[in-house]
Structure formats: C-alpha cells, structure tokens
Amino acid sequence: MKATANHISKVKHYAAQRSIRVTEKTLESVGRLKTAMTDIANFFLFVSATFKAMFSRDFEFREFMRQCYVIGNRTLPLISVTGIIMGLVLTIQSRPVLIKFGAVSMLPSMVAISLIREMGPMVTSLICAGKIGSGIGAELGSMKVTEQIDAMEVSSTHPMRFLVVTRVLACIFMIPLLILYADALGIFGSWVGVNIKGDVNIVLFFSQAFSSVEFIDFIPAFIKSFFFGAVIGFVGSYKGYNAGKGTESVGRAANSSVVIASLILIIVDMVAVQITDMIPS
Amino acid sequence: MTSQGTISKKQDTKTANEEVVTIRDLKISFGEQQVLNDFNMELHNGENLAILGKSGSGKSVLIKCMVRLLKADAGMIHILGKDVNALKSRELDELRQKIGFLFQSGALYDSMTVRQNIEFPLRRVKKGIKDKDINDKVMEVLENVGLTEAIDKMPSELSGGMRKRISLARTIAVDPSIMLYDEPTTGLDPVTSKEISLLINDIQEKYKTSSIIITHDMECVRYTANRIIMLKDGAVFMNGPLEQFEQSDDPVIKSFFDSARQTIK
Ligand SMILES: Nc1ncnc2c1ncn2[C@@H]1O[C@H](COP(=O)(O)OP(=O)(O)OP(=O)(O)O)[C@@H](O)[C@H]1O
Ligand SMILES: [Mg+2]
Numbered sequence: 001m002k003a004t005a006n007h008i009s010k011v012k013h014y015a016a017q018r019s020i021r022v023t024e025k026t027l028e029s030v031g032r033l034k035t036a037m038t039d040i041a042n043f044f045l046f047v048s049a050t051f052k053a054m055f056s057r058d059f060e061f062r063e064f065m066r067q068c069y070v071i072g073n074r075t076l077p078l079i080s081v082t083g084i085i086m087g088l089v090l091t092i093q094s095r096p097v098l099i100k101f102g103a104v105s106m107l108p109s110m111v112a113i114s115l116i117r118e119m120g121p122m123v124t125s126l127i128c129a130g131k132i133g134s135g136i137g138a139e140l141g142s143m144k145v146t147e148q149i150d151a152m153e154v155s156s157t158h159p160m161r162f163l164v165v166t167r168v169l170a171c172i173f174m175i176p177l178l179i180l181y182a183d184a185l186g187i188f189g190s191w192v193g194v195n196i197k198g199d200v201n202i203v204l205f206f207s208q209a210f211s212s213v214e215f216i217d218f219i220p221a222f223i224k225s226f227f228f229g230a231v232i233g234f235v236g237s238y239k240g241y242n243a244g245k246g247t248e249s250v251g252r253a254a255n256s257s258v259v260i261a262s263l264i265l266i267i268v269d270m271v272a273v274q275i276t277d278m279i280p281s
Numbered sequence: 282m283t284s285q286g287t288i289s290k291k292q293d294t295k296t297a298n299e300e301v302v303t304i305r306d307l308k309i310s311f312g313e314q315q316v317l318n319d320f321n322m323e324l325h326n327g328e329n330l331a332i333l334g335k336s337g338s339g340k341s342v343l344i345k346c347m348v349r350l351l352k353a354d355a356g357m358i359h360i361l362g363k364d365v366n367a368l369k370s371r372e373l374d375e376l377r378q379k380i381g382f383l384f385q386s387g388a389l390y391d392s393m394t395v396r397q398n399i400e401f402p403l404r405r406v407k408k409g410i411k412d413k414d415i416n417d418k419v420m421e422v423l424e425n426v427g428l429t430e431a432i433d434k435m436p437s438e439l440s441g442g443m444r445k446r447i448s449l450a451r452t453i454a455v456d457p458s459i460m461l462y463d464e465p466t467t468g469l470d471p472v473t474s475k476e477i478s479l480l481i482n483d484i485q486e487k488y489k490t491s492s493i494i495i496t497h498d499m500e501c502v503r504y505t506a507n508r509i510i511m512l513k514d515g516a517v518f519m520n521g522p523l524e525q526f527e528q529s530d531d532p533v534i535k536s537f538f539d540s541a542r543q544t545i546k
Binding site for chain 2: 058139142143146147148150151152153154155156157158
C-alpha cells in the first residue's frame with residue numbers, strides 16, 4: 001500500500017528527529033492501525049451515504065419486502081429451535097439453585113426477565129449475524145466482484161438504494177420481530193422444562209412469567225434490538241459492497257461480516273446495558 | 282420503437298463529424314503503476330472506433346473513466362458536451378443514461394430472470410413508463426439479439442454467448458446514444474463472435490449510436506471499426522483506419538496483427 005508506506009516513512013522521520021528507536025515491527029503495527037482507522041472512517045461514510053439514499057423519493061418497496069421475506073425464511077427454523085432450547089436449559093439449570101434459596105416460585109418471572117432483557121436479543125442477533133450478515137456479505141460481495149454493482153451504477157439505477165437501503169431496513173425491521181418471537185418461544189421452552197418435573201398449566205405459567213416483567217425490562221431491550229438489526233445490516237452491506245477483486249474476496253467479505261458484526265453487537269449490548277442501568281426504576 | 286424512445290433520440294441527434302467524446306491528457310494511476318499517461322482521443326458522431334492494446338494496457342480503465350466508475354487523476358473528458366469530472370450526481374445520472382456500457386463479464390444480475398434484467402434499468406430510468414411499453418421494449422431488444430426464447434431463463438442457465446447478447450439487449454433497451462463495448466467477442470467461438478460483430482453494426486444502424494469497441498479480435502475489428510486506436514504504455518500509439526494498421530511496418534503493430542491472425546487460424 002502506497003499510503004501506508006508514505007506514513008511509515010513519516011513516522012521514521014519523526015522518530016529519527018527525536019532519537020527514538022523504532023523497530024520494523026512497531027512500524028508494521030502503526031501501518032495496520034492506520035488501515036483499521038481508515039476502514040472505520042469508510043464505514044461511517046458508508047452509513048451516512050445509506051441514510052442519504054434512504055430519504056430519496058424512490059423507495060424500492062418490493063425489494064424491501066423480498067428481503068424481509070428472505071430474512072424470515074432463512075432464520076425462522078434456527079431461531080425456533082434455539083429459542084425453545086434457550087428457555088428449557090435456563091429453567092433446568094436455575095431450578096436447583098432457586099429451590100435451595102426457597103424461591104422456586106420466582107422461576108417463571110426470572111426466566112422471562114433474563115430472556116427478554118438479555119438472552120433473547122443477544123442469542124437471536126448473534127444467530128442472525130451468522131445467517132443474515134454473512135448472506136448479505138456474500139451476495140453483495142459476489143455482485144461487486146462480477147461487476148453487477150458497477151453495472152447498476154453506470155445505468156444510473158442507484159445500487160445503494162436498491163441493494164443497501166432495502167437490506168439494512170429489512171434487518172432493522174425484521175430482527176426485533178425475530179427477537180420477540182425468540183423471547184416467546186423461550187418462555188414456552190421454560191414451561192416445557194418445568195413440566196418435565198411437575199404439571200403446570202401453560203396459561204398460568206405465562207401469566208406468572210409476565211407478572212413481574214415491567215416496562216423497564218422490556219422497552220430498553222426492544223430499543224436495543226433495532227440497533228442490533230442496524231449493525232447486522234450495515235456491516236454485512238459494507239463488507240459486501242467494498243469487497244475487493246477476485247472470488248476469494250467474496251468469502252472474506254462473508255466471513256468478516258459475521259466476525260465484525262458479532263463483535264460490534266457485543267459492544268453495543270454492553271453500552272446498552274450501561275445506559276439501561278442508569279435509568280432509575 | 283416506443284414514442285418515448287424516438288423523442289429522446291431526436292434530441293441527441295448531432296450533425297455528422299461532430300465530436301461526441303473528447304479526451305485530453307488523461308492520466309490515471311494505481312499506486313505506483315501509471316496506467317494511462319497523457320491519453321488523447323476523440324469519437325465522432327456515428328463512428329465505430331476500435332481500441333486495441335495488450336491485456337493490462339488500461340483499455341477497461343479508460344472506458345470506466347468515461348462513465349466515472351473510476352476517477353481520473355488529471356485530464357479532461359467531455360462527453361456529449363459535458364465535462365464528466367465536473368458533473369454533479371444528478372447530471373452524472375442523466376449523462377450515464379445516454380451511455381450504454383457493455384461489461385467485459387456481461388454483469389447480468391444473477392438473482393433476476395432475463396426479463397427482469399432488461400426491465401430493471403428501464404423501469405428506473407424511464408420514470409412513469411407504462412407496463413405495456415416496457416413489455417414491447419423487452420420483446421424488441423430480445424428480438425434484436427435473437428433470443429426471445431430465453432426471456433424467462435435465469436442468467437445461470439445461459440451460455441457465455443447468450444449472456445453477452447442478453448447483456449447487450451439490456452444495454453440498448455434504454456436507447457443510449459453512445460455505446461462502450463468491453464471485449465464483446467472475447468471467449469466466444471468464431472461463429473458467435475461474427476454474429477455479435479454483425480449485431481454491433483445492426484445496433485449502430487438502427488439506433489444511430491456512436492461506439493467504442495475494445496477488442497483483441499481482429500475479425501471483430503474488420504467487421505465493425507471505421508477507425509482504430511492502438512493503446513500502448515498509457516498513450517495512443519497509432520490512430521487511423523484499418524488499412525493504415527495493416528500496411529504499417531512498425532514491429533509492435535505487426536506483431537499484434539500477426540499473432541491475432543494466427544490465433545484466428
Ligand atoms: N481498481 C483497480 N485497482 C488497481 N489496479 C487496477 C484497477 N483496475 C485496473 N487496474 C490495473 O490497471 C491495469 C489496466 O487494467 P485494465 O483492466 O484496464 O486492462 P485491459 O487493457 O482492459 O486488459 P484486458 O484486455 O485483459 O481486459 C492493470 O494492470 C490492472 O492491474
Ligand atoms: Mg479489460
């Protein structure tokens with residue numbers, strides 16, 4: 001990279017002036033840091049370009065609907081299974097502890113709160129990052145490599161509008177819904193877990209579960225799930241849209257979409273938890 | 282042809298010999314590599330210009346600069362009287378609609394059928410066009426390339442030559458007045474190559490386009506070109522009609538023509 005080489009020579013010059021010893025290794029990591037910073041800057045430029053394209057008059061509604069369908073269709077079975085198992089495992093694991101403290105009657109609401117606040121959003125969105133994020137990265141990446149995106153660009157059909165805006169919005173719209181669905185199935189799974197040991201009426205179980213769930217449990221989690229959707233959509237699109245040349249960059253785009261989206265999801269979650277914690281209940 | 286098509290054609294009508302493309306002192310580099318260096322050319326109205334040059338000499342880069350898929354480092358590109366590098370995005374859109382770009386790889390949209398591929402730019406570029414007109418136009422361009430039966434196929438079900446032709450159909454559907462062909466016949470058998478070359482001539486006659494044809498295929502040059510530019514080391518090496526190239530004693534041109542002749546045989 002020319003830019004990095006240029007930068008390295010600057011650092012060398014600076015170090016020489018102040019007689020600081022700089023090894024090649026340091027220089028290399030400085031170069032890498034610079035590439036990473038450029039990447040982050042480009043990502044934010046991409047996000048702002050997407051917002052600009054979002055508010056143009058011609059919204060690709062059909063493509064948006066198609067993307068929503070694709071997201072649901074791809075992830076529903078996986079999320080159904082993990083949702084149920086999540087509730088089931090949580091119940092079976094925490095039951096002995098709660099019995100020890102004599103608080104087994106708290107089981108339904110404890111499970112519901114931990115599912116709604118944390119486990120549902122996090123597990124669902126990590127699954128979606130793997131399934132949807134990589135799908136978007138690979139699809140847009142291969143369109144980039146085979147010049148399909150360029151072809152849209154030169155026929156002035158606005159690929160950002162058609163490809164990126166629709167996918168990002170579909171993620172923002174669908175992932176909160178999938179999270180709600182996973183929460184509900186998780187509580188159902190918890191009921192199944194309780195039923196292994198005893199006999200509990202499902203209606204009673206659900207009403208117990210929701211009896212101590214408050215707005216403060218639900219609203220922040222719901223808001224953060226929109227951000228999770230945005231992260232998955234934006235990272236997948238960015239990585240695909242900026243794939244390099246050659247087929248191997250398609251794989252790289254898909255792969256790094258998942259890795260980076262998962263990482264950002266966890267960071268966003270941490271920030272969200274901190275913010276929620278500051279709200280007086 | 283639809284009435285809309287005819288109107289937009291009339292507006293673009295220029296007198297013969299007028300320059301529709303003018304390029305002066307174009308420079309572009311990638312890192313250390315200087316790809317185009319003080320490149321100059323012009324394209325006249327109604328002309329078929331062939332651009333020759335070794336692989337990697339910057340032919341694709343040149344036409345990508347013309348539609349601003351790549352931004353030149355320096356130099357001037359005027360197309361249909363507009364300075365390409367100075368255009369705002371709205372004006373760039375308008376100009377790009379008048380330029381048909383045939384990609385080296387075809388660049389058909391994988392997830393769409395042939396019909397949807399052709400409709401895609403039509404619906405978005407010609408706002409408010411009626412469904413019936415769209416359908417007529419799709420049939421018209423498919424007839425022009427002789428592939429009406431492929432209308433409901435997916436790109437993955439087409440052969441290489443068919444893909445090129447569908448891609449061509451998609452490009453001419455929006456009535457461009459300038460066509461940029463990036464290696465339209467490369468990788469095809471001699472018969473299909475000839476068909477595509479003749480198709481290029483048909484399109485020029487029927488839609489009154491001016492074209493730039495990038496190619497290695499001397500047969501294609503013979504069929505289509507009025508004039509040839511040879512690109513070497515980032516600049517024009519020779520510029521003239523086919524006869525001038527064939528009679529040239531220059532070793533570079535001789536070797537290019539001889540090896541091309543051999544590959545054909
Ligand atoms: N986006 C890019 N980034 C970096 N280098 C590039 C880029 N595009 C082209 N190049 C370089 O520019 C040079 C010219 O490429 P170009 O694609 O124009 O060749 P070409 O003349 O079309 O060759 P061919 O006949 O094989 O298609 C090549 O050496 C290529 O490596
Ligand atoms: Mg090329």
